[in-house]
Amino acid sequence: MNRIRLISGLAITVLLLFLGLASLLAPQKDYSENENRNLASFPKISLSGLADGSFMKGLECAITDHFPLREKLVLTRNRIKMALGHKDIGGAYIGKNGYLFEKVTEKDINTDLYKKNLKRIHSLSEEYKNIRFNVMLVPSSGAILKEMLPSHAQVYNAEALLSLAEEELKDCRVIHLTSPLEQAAESMQVFYKTDHHWTENGAYVGYWILTNGEGAYKTLKTLPGSDELLGTLYSKVLTNPDTKDTINLPVVEKDVKVKINGKDASLYCKEKLEEKDKYAVFLGGNHGLAEIFGTGKGNILILKDSFANGFVPFLTKDYAKITMIDLRFYSGSVKTYMAENSFDDVLVLYELNNFANDTNIAKLGL
């Protein structure tokens, strides 16, 4: 009996060591596509790193990130948690019908920052009284598809935030998308299930309301993009890969030209459909400055986050030039840019909670 004890104790020890060494010596991976994040890299040994403990901390993170079969094991963990009744994992709600939602509750909204951001937009509109300002803050999927949330799960109050925007932005047109999206959701899918973005249907609802149904893009026509999307929310939960989303690409005129940070590019970056982050098919992701030359008239400036990427194809029939500035990546001054170029319209297009918590809007310098 003692022999069995000894052998099993020894076997466990050796197995543990094997796993540890395998994590240390395994080929390095820098990025986890499924989780959409950079993996910790192994730190270099240095005296200062040893003295202040940063070497040890780095090693600890790196060995955890490079553990054999880590992603599969994390998936197992999440399955166990779900089996125990947990309805949110890694900051995402596990909803009904395969829907995942970003868990953004009232507590996660920085109301002070939100007000400040609104004031900044307001000051900008004050400075350019001759430009039409449209502000489209899209409620997140959880705030629209409430009945798909897990029972009793809470999300922030989008209507209250939008009323606040209405109060702060006297000279702008604040576009309320809550009820149009809710209505549309009854007959079509307006948000992806595994990703926090809106689908082409959702974006088209936004376009329809923005243009009061008078835009040049009369009916929604799409080409299939990919039906293999496992989006940002899937990356948080790493589970139920049985549910995959379909990305469709709105059909646009052939002669639409795109320049990104001054270089030629295209509206649809099809090679992204082969990668994990398939939503990046729209313009190849987020860029500081993207210019799109459409077939319509006039100039529009869009201050945006990624919600605008799937939306902008619809505008190509309405404007001659669409300038998209993503403040998170734009290093220049928006004021200077606006002084050097003339615009007929400005559109502020963000996901509502992202706008509320974005510290980059301060870059407007107002």
Next chain:
Amino acid sequence: MVFSSILFLCIFLPITIVLYYTLPKQCKNAVLLFSSLIFYAWGEPKYVLLMILSISANYLFGILMEKGRRKAVLVTAVVFNLGLLAFFKYTDFFIININNLTGADILLLKLALPIGISFYTFQTLSYVIDVYKGKVSPQRNIAAFGMYISFFPQLIAGPIVRYSDIEGSLKSRNESAENFFNGMMRFSCGLAKKVLLANSIGLLFDEIYSGGRADALTSFIGALAFTFQIYYDFSGYSDMAIGLGKMFSFTFPENFNHPYEAESITEFWRRWHISLGSWFREYVYIPLGGNRLGKGRQILNLLIVWALTGFWHGANWNFLIWGLFYFVLLLAEKLFLLKAMKKCPKVLKHAYTLFFVLLGWVIFACDKESFPFTEYIKCLFGANGFISEDSLYYLNNYLPLFVILTIGATSLPAKIGKKIKGLLEKEDCNCGINGRSMAALTGNFKNKKNSTTTTLTRKRSFLLALCIIYTCTMIGFSIVFLLGDTYNPFLYFRF
């Protein structure tokens, strides 16, 4: 380093085991001392010097004590040890309060607290006091002494081991496969308690507390979550320590004995963090006179002990109040409550105990100035309404886990474990005796003997296989959870 990390489980521990069991006997203490210092330096590279200073100083104190002027050495030793503890742990607290009181503007030291300093200071104190009293003779081997202070299993979160408990083991130990395996099993149980249970439920308390003032049900769920978290975390750490000790053939004192099953606060403290309670009794309460100097003096002694116990848990007012809260309860029980409760039904006694323990944890856990425990208690009693969608959501999410936690906190799992262990040991010796007596009795009836032994062996093998599967499962699942957890707090950084 903490036990609940991949680095400890898959690198540090196996390497230490391999070195320990392959190197010759005279190196074993050195292996453990060296690995303990690395273990400590891992999280606190600078403070390992403090640890070495503390080891050398107390080693000298022990030896000097033998050479005469015992009292002077003892006083120096106590001042030295308590001085270090006070300097690193309490200075800023006093400065803040002096600043607040007098409007002075003394700069804070902002020192990081050396991990485990409260635990190892108490160990060094018990050593010098015991040497002074002549209970133990001073340790002359510095490796053995250094190991007593810094031995990694109990270094950072106890149990507080008294020198006399392991004096013999420091010199020589009988390593055996049984100790090694049983130790590993105990360790795996503690690891699972910490990683699978404490971390899972701890997240809930943090979420509720950081969310600010809530309704009564949510607040109650939050308080219950912390009640479970601290029990599973702390007793899990103790299990891991005891198990690790056993793997190297040390026997540490038990530290928890199903405290939430207690029928009174007095009993709760006999079952919770036992090594701390007995340390205070031995080195504070009894030297102060205990209950031998009249009722008035006894009450004063209790007050001192409980104020210190509270303060030991952290340099903050809420810990002091938490200690005094228990002083009041224990005093009431001593004076009349225990007598009055004698005829109460058991359910009521449990409910009474758990209610106050839970309230105590609220005092203990709520340390934010913006949301002090007084406010939390108000919420607990409905100052913000009684029920909300949030509370129902939490209930929906965590009910199965709460059921598991409740069953796990009773003595039921331990009883099952003991039963299996008992059977295994009984079968072990039964088999030996049976085997021999059978052989003696039966002589040529070989067939009969064989069949009896085989059934016994089969039963034993089955139980042992169960133990092996349990150990592997617990370690395996803990690793799986560690890989995905961003939440893995170390609760004793303030102790």
